[in-house]
Amino acid sequence: MKVIFTQNIAGTAxxxxxxxxxxxxxxxxxxxxGLAKVATPEAIKKAEEAKANAVAKKEELKENxxxxxxxxxxxxxxxxxxxxxxxxxxxxxxxxxxxxxVEKEAKVELAKKNxxxxxxIKELGEHEVEIKISSEVSVKIKIIIEEEK
Numbered sequence: 001m002k003v004i005f006t007q008n009i010a011g012t013a014x015x016x017x018x019x020x021x022x023x024x025x026x027x028x029x030x031x032x033x034g035l036a037k038v039a040t041p042e043a044i045k046k047a048e049e050a051k052a053n054a055v056a057k058k059e060e061l062k063e064n065x066x067x068x069x070x071x072x073x074x075x076x077x078x079x080x081x082x083x084x085x086x087x088x089x090x091x092x093x094x095x096x097x098x099x100x101x102v103e104k105e106a107k108v109e110l111a112k113k114n115x116x117x118x119x120x121i122k123e124l125g126e127h128e129v130e131i132k133i134s135s136e137v138s139v140k141i142k143i144i145i146e147e148e149k
Contacts, residue, residue: 001026002039004047009035016047058122061134065134071108072131077101083124092120093143098129100125102141121145 001023005013013019018039030036037043039136042087077098082090095115102108127143 001038003030004043005030005036008037016051018047020096049148062136065137067134068108069137069139071106072102072133072139072141075076075102075106075139077105077141078144078146080146081085084149087124089122089124089145092122093145098143102131103144 002018002020003026005017005019008014021036026036039047039097078095079093079101081093084090095112097115097117099110099112102110110131114133115133116132120144121127124145126145127145128140129143130138130140132138
């Protein structure tokens with residue numbers, strides 16, 4: 001029996017895949033759980049269109065990620081912060097601080113999950129932070145912390 005999968009099933013098929021399966025597997029497992037539907041000519045056409053749209057959208061997202069990566073590549077952000085006697089900052093530079101500065105200086109919106117930091121920055125100097133835009137695009141930016149006078 002030919003079916004169209006309506007959801008991803010690990011190791012079996014992805015959404016909108018058209019596959020031949022046994023009648024028992026389809027009737028007893030796939031159909032009752034809503035994981036697949038019968039592959040009629042009309043449904044096959046719709047599934048193929050949906051698959052093509054998904055591929056086009058994925059390519060568009062990939063191109064957008066590359067453009068954002070180019071914008072951020074080589075970016076240097078300067079923070080002027082109050083420093084204690086020991087040379088440490090009174091506060092710390094966290095992901096939200098970096099997001100605000102990047103939005104202001106590079107006009108790029110980021111989420112906290114995009115910024116990969118082991119810990120918050122608490123010392124003067126130059127620090128490197130990775131910005132992961134997508135699974136394929138990642139750039140490093142420089143964060144420069146100077147003493148506020």
